[in-house]
Amino acid sequence: MSGHSKWATTKAHKFAQDAKRSQMFQKFSKEIIVAATLGGPDPDSNAALKLAIAKAKAKSMPKANIEKAIAKVAGGDKNATNYQSYLYSGTAFGGVTFLVSCLTDNFNRLSSNIKHYFNKHNGQLGKQGSVPYVxxxxxxxxxxxxxxxxxxxxxxxxxxxxxxxxxxxxxxxxxxxxxxxxxxxxxxxxxxxxxxxxxxxxxxxSNSDVEVTKEKEEQIENFVSLLEDDEDVQEVFHNAYYPEA
Structure with missing residues (x-):
């Protein structure tokens, strides 16, 4: 049941972030908008949109917010259809691997910010768009x-x-x-x-974890919070294991 145990660690972090509900709902709205733009505003014929809605509902996003996001696309709001998705990966803190999922309407801003965050923590970025084997x-x-x-x-x-x-x-x-x-x-x-x-x-x-000390745990959580506070970052994943947690 290794998948379940790894998910328990991931979920603990996700739930800790749920206090930032407004920010979280904004990120869900972007996912819904992108999915509706690419496949149409009807979830019954758009699997990606159905998935985005299910994800939002699972975190108690109000129905009105979901409908508002879809309506932006159905109504032809040009400002709602400019988002592009990007994946960044990198390593930091002694070999911990990070995967950063992003949606943005300004690639230059995103690229500059991600590079800055990793450089600030002596990290090294991998190839954009690739998912690390871990x-x-x-x-x-x-x-x-x-x-x-x-x-x-x-x-x-x-x-x-x-x-x-x-x-x-x-x-x-x-x-x-x-x-x-x-x-x-x-x-x-x-x-x-x-x-x-x-x-x-x-x-x-993650399928391969890196055990870290309590000191590094705090540094990693601060780094993840820094990434998640960026308006262009949707989700952050890592393979750090906290034995004391």
Whole structure:
């Protein structure tokens, strides 16, 4: 169950950032806008948009905010359709690998800022657009386990592409390949009428961790916060392991 244990560490960090709700919702809005721009404003015919909406709903983004973001695209708001996605990777703090997912309407600003952040912490950037081998892309779905019987949920999950399943701490945790995410979530929706997902997204999980000291842990968290406070940065992933956490 290594995927679940690594996700638990990742989730702990994500939830710590949820206090910045306004900033978080702005980032979700950008993802929704980009997905709607590329594939159309109807989530039933746009898998990427359906995924972006599911991710936003899992973090309690209000329905009105979601509809407002989609309406910008449907209404032809030119300022809403200029975002481009970029991936940056790099190393810092003695071999910790970082993956930074970005959406921006100003590449020069983004590029300059990312270089500055890594240089400031004696880091080294990798090739833009490449995903380091220490990360696996994975679909993660998590919801309260009082929704249905464990055997029923497990059977539906495994029949629709799940690669791992666990019931722990009051929740079901399910992983899958990214290509199976939409089918799996739809099957869970149809069979169990789930109203509140704790997590529903395609994300990156480290497959090779670097153990760090308490001192470095604080430095890494400060670095991640610096990156996440940038308006062009959507998410930050790393493979640091905190043994004292």
């Amino acid at each position: 990360f696996d892309q994975m679909g993660i779905i998590e919801f309260p386990n009082d929704v249905a019987n464990e055997d029923q949920v497990m059977m539906v999950a495994l029949d629709n592409g799940a690669t791992d399943f666990k019931s722990e701490d009051g929740s079901y945790w399910i992983s899958c390949e990214p290509s199976s995410f939409s089918k799996l979530k739809q099957a869970l929706d149809e069979n169990f009428k789930i109203e509140n997902y704790e997590t529903a997204e395609v994300t990156y999980i």
